[in-house]
Amino acid sequence: MAPVTGSAMARLLLYSLLMVIFTTYVIISARISNGCVSALRIYDRDSLFSIRESMEGLFFTRGRYRQAFPPPFIIDPDSPECLLLCRAPGKARRKSRKRGSRSGVQVKRRRAAAHLGSAILGHGGRARCLHRIPLLSVCDTSTLPSAWATTEVLEPTQRWCGGQRLSSPPRSSVFTPVLPTRSSWRPSDRWTCLRPIPLRSVDTASVTSSTLHIGLLNARSIANKSFSLNDLFTREKLDLMCLSETWQREEEFIHLNELCPAGCSAVGKPRPCRRGGGLAVVFRDSCTCKVIQSQEFTSFESQMVMVGSSSPFYCVSVYRPPGPAAVFLKDFSDFLSSIIKLESVLILGDFNLHVDDSSSCSAKELLTLTEAFNFEQHVSEPTHQKGHILDLVFTLGLDISNVSVQDVHLSDHCLVLFNLHFSPEPKPLEVRSQRRVISANTADSFSAMFDPLLFKDCLDVDNFIHYFTSHCVEILDQVAPVKSNSSIQKKLCPWTNEDTLSLKRLCRKTERLWKSTNLEVHRLYLRDLVSSYNEMVENARSDYIRQLVTVNKKNPKVLFDTINSLVCPAAPITPVFCEADSNALLRFFTNKIKMIKDQIPPLLCGTPALIEPVSSLWSSFKSVTLADISALVTKMKPSSCSSDVLPFRLFVKVFDEIGPWVTQMVNLSLSTGVFPSAFKHAIVEPLLKKTGLDPTDLSNFRPISKLPLLSKILEKVVSEQLSLFLDQNNIHEKFQSGFRKHHSTETALLKVSSDIMMSADSGKCTVLVLLDLSSAFDTVDHQILLRRLRDEVGLSGSVLHWFSSYLSGRSFSVTANQIRSESADLLCGVPQGSVLGPVLFLL
Incomplete structure (x- = not known):
């Protein structure tokens, strides 16, 4: 039995061995195959x-x-x-290598x-x-x-x-x-x-961040370095620059205007009570900035602006005067508590605390305080000549990079530069303006090609305007074709000369030399050159303005504009960067008029007043001659509109050829009692109501209509005949001043002042009531106006029909920064900027 048992055991072991080999083979095969x-x-x-x-x-x-x-x-x-x-x-397979080939x-x-x-x-x-x-x-x-x-x-x-x-x-x-x-x-x-593999180009359309290049500097007076700051802003290609210690006085804008480069604006906040201090922010017009009123503190100065509109962040400039920091830390804690609800905040300025000194308890408390409010401090290099960090940059919910400190030799502080990443604003579309190049021979060529026989026998004023306009456009396309160019224009300083440019180049050369050698003698030489450059530019600017005043001493408009540009703040740019912005202005103007009209009770609009019948009627216009039209053109201001077929200067040069046909057009409109439909569309340009208003608030703009030149000529003819009829029949209000000959606003002031003083001399009391009408020109009801013209003024026949045609079917569109909006109908109001608008408003 033993041999049998041993044989069975041997077969069992062999079977087990085969199973192990088979399993190992399967595993190895699986590894090899996979x-x-x-x-x-x-x-x-x-x-x-x-x-x-x-x-x-x-x-x-x-x-x-x-x-x-x-x-x-x-x-x-x-x-x-x-x-x-x-x-x-x-196991790796080693590759054999011949001897000596290492x-x-x-x-x-x-x-x-x-x-x-x-x-x-x-x-x-x-x-x-x-x-x-x-x-x-x-x-x-x-x-x-x-x-x-x-x-x-x-x-x-x-x-x-x-x-x-x-x-x-x-x-x-x-x-x-x-x-x-x-x-x-x-x-x-x-x-x-291992080889480096470059990534393929990634689609940047999905990138949702933009970069602003921002600078911070303690200027220590902008009065003696405004032009150097202007050059610094341009050289560093900054989008926003915050300045502290501007030493600016209230209602003083001369130096702020000097340091603003072309296409930039500035807002300043001088110290209200005593000398020194002051803050200012210089920004490009493409960065929409709005001043935000914040809580005021006695221990430090602050200025808050909101940058952007769709996804804005808040920039706070801070300056703390030297002194004990206990009150400042308490006030700054209250300030942070008031702005902590804001999601994205940038705080930067001169805090006059040595945050690099580990033994400074005040600096430690400041950093601890800002960290408690989740602010992060980014400046780690000395910003003062004595080697301390005084100018700080704190951010909340913002990402900044490339923080650097540069000595620009303008004060004892260094310039702090950094890039800020945030959600970008819609980029303004590049608007390409179109214009005709008018040369010296353009007028002669136009006169030679003008053919009046094409519209000589036309009896409809609308067809006459159509044929006249088409013929003029065909001629201009040949003698002065339209050329388009980018709307971006560099505002060159007219006082820049070769001496200032040479000194500027020497400053840049010396700056490179100092950076390469790092010698004190080169630094001092550069500082003297920068001061000399600022003084030379200031002298060149003074000479230019002195010569400008001397040449235009008999031109009050040029003198007023010159003085206004020196002592008044620069007019901010209208915040229109795309068609959506211009459409927003259009909707604002139309909705504002609609809301005011809805607030007027219909009973007041429809109830006629008891009036006396007029003694005389005016039923037809008088025809005008070529001499009358020529006299009107001579007295008109040289202004043009984008809807003009001929520019004003070319219109005057070729008036001898087109004058008779302009006269025929005017007489045709007066005789038929029809105002041309081509003149009923107005181009509205929004203008600030007064200097210093916030341009981001649309309610601060006044719509000014720009009308074609031919429309102004026609309105001027009607206005003169209407004024003559009103004067002959004593229809004018007795005490009406403004928009009347020999009755200006100065006359009204003199009359009111005289009455108040005479009443005081007589021992009587005086009460003065002032009334301001909101959108007065834009809310004039057409039906009420036509009824007053008929019943109280005495218009009838073709004259009344002409005014009815003038008021009906009007439309307008808003144009700002060469960006035009859609068109909207005008159901009420008289156009501001027109010739007849003020006269009709008074009636």
């Missing part, structure tokens, strides 16, 4: 670096593994769809690649668990990390492919593979072929 495990790990670049930092010191120590396992891979669901497949470690080119390349892989992975350049798979295409909804847009991704070359080149990835892939240059490839698990 070449990898099924575990997929998804991770992004930041996760890789975090893994690297946590695994430093855990891999190799003197060529041996430590007794520790690496942390698991981080699975990030928000990471891009870029996968690495884990591969089972296997310094070969291929060996050096492999060593360099291995060193690069070692720097990334942190252990000898090996990557036994990484195996390349084709990159997956990224769909439109995925988002790559921001750092990937400008960096490179390391990827092993395809040495594991066994000599078969893979086809290039599809065009939807994000990465471009780098194929190896060797002709023979061998499978290997060594990471010796």
Whole structure:
């Protein structure tokens, strides 16, 4: 029995051995066929670096593994769809190398690649668990990390492919593979072929951030360095600059106007009580800034502006005078409490606290206070000549970068520069203006080609205007074709000369010399040159203004504009940067008039007053002659509208040819009692009601209508005949001043002052009642006006029909910064800026 038992046991052992061999064979075959495990790990670049930092010191120590396992891979669901497949470690096949070829080119390349892989992975350049798979295409909804847009991704070359080149990835892939240059490839698990692979261009349409270049400087008086600050703003290509210690006085705008470059504006806040101090913000007109009133404190000065409109942030300029900081810390804590509800805040300025001094208790308390309100301080370099950090930048909910400190030799403080990233405003469309180039020969060519026979026998005023306009346009297209150019115009300083430019170039050259040598003598020389440059520009500007006043001493308009530009703040730009902004102004004007009209009771509008019958009627206009029209054109201001066919200067030069036909057009309109339809559309330009108002508040704008030149001529003829009829029949109000000949606003002031003083001399009391009508011109009811013209003035026949045609069917569109809105109908009101508008309003 024993032999039998032994034989059975032997067969059992053989069967078990065969099962083990078969199982091992299946496993090995599966590994060979698959070449990898099924575990997929998804991770992004930041996760890789975090893994690297946590695994430093855990891999190799003197060529041996430590007794520790690496942390698991981080699975990030928000990471891009870029996968690495884990591969089972296997024995690498070593490549034989001939003796004496250590310094070969291929060996050096492999060593360099291995060193690069070692720097990334942190252990000898090996990557036994990484195996390349084709990159997956990224769909439109995925988002790559921001750092990937400008960096490179390391990827092993395809040495594991066994000599078969893979086809290039599809065009939807994000990465471009780098194929190896060797002709023979061998499978290997060594990471010796790391190559940098640049990312393909990423679509920047989805990028939702913009950058503002901002500067901070303690100027210590802008009076003696306004032109240097102007040059600094332009040279550094700043979008916004905050200045402290401007030493500006109240109602003093001369130096603020001097430091504003072309296309920029400034808002200042002088110290109200005593000398010194003062804040100012200079910004480009493309950055919509609005002054925000904030709580005032005695221990420091502050100025808050809101930058942007759709997703704004709040910029707060701060200046704290030197002195005890206990009261300041309490007041600043209250200030932070009042603005903490704001999501995005930028606080910057001169705090006069040495935050770099660890022994300064006040500075520590300030930093602790700001950290408690979740503010972050970004300045880490000295901003004062004595080596202390006094100018600080705090942010809440904002991202800034590239913080730097530069000595600009304008004061004892340095300039702090940084970039601020925020949600951008809608970029203004580049508007290309169109104009005709009028030369010296244009008038003669136009007169030679003008043919009046085309509309000689036309009896309809609308057809006459159509043919006349079309014929003029055809001629101008030949003699003065339309040329388009960008609306961006550089405002050149007229007082700039060769001497100022040479000194400016010398300043820049000396600045480069000082930065290269860092010698004190060069720094002092540069400071003297900057002061001399500012003084030379100021003298050149004074000479230019003196000559301008001397030449135009008999022109009050030029003198007034010159003085106004010196002593008054610069007019802010209208915040219209796209068609949507101009449409918003259009809707505001129409809705404002509608709301006012709805508030007027209908009983007051429809109840006629008891009036006496008029003694005389006016039923027809008088015809005008060519001499009358010529006299009107001579007295008119040289202004043009975008709807004019001929510019005013060209119109005057060719008036001898077109004058008779302009006279015929006027007489045709007067005789038929029809106002041309082509003149009923007005181009409205919004203007601020007075200087200093907030341009972001649409209620501060007044709509001024721009009408064609031919329309003004026709209205002027009617206005003169209407005024003559009113004077002959004593229909004018006795005490009406304004919009009347020899009855100006000065006459009204003299009359009121005289009556008040005479009443006081008589021992009587005086009560003065003033009434201000909101949108007075725009709310005139057409039916009431026509009824008054008929019943109280005495208009009838073709005259009354002409005024009815003048008021009906009118429309307007808003144009600001050469951007025109849609068109809207005018159901009430008389156009401001027209000739007949004020006269009809008085009636």
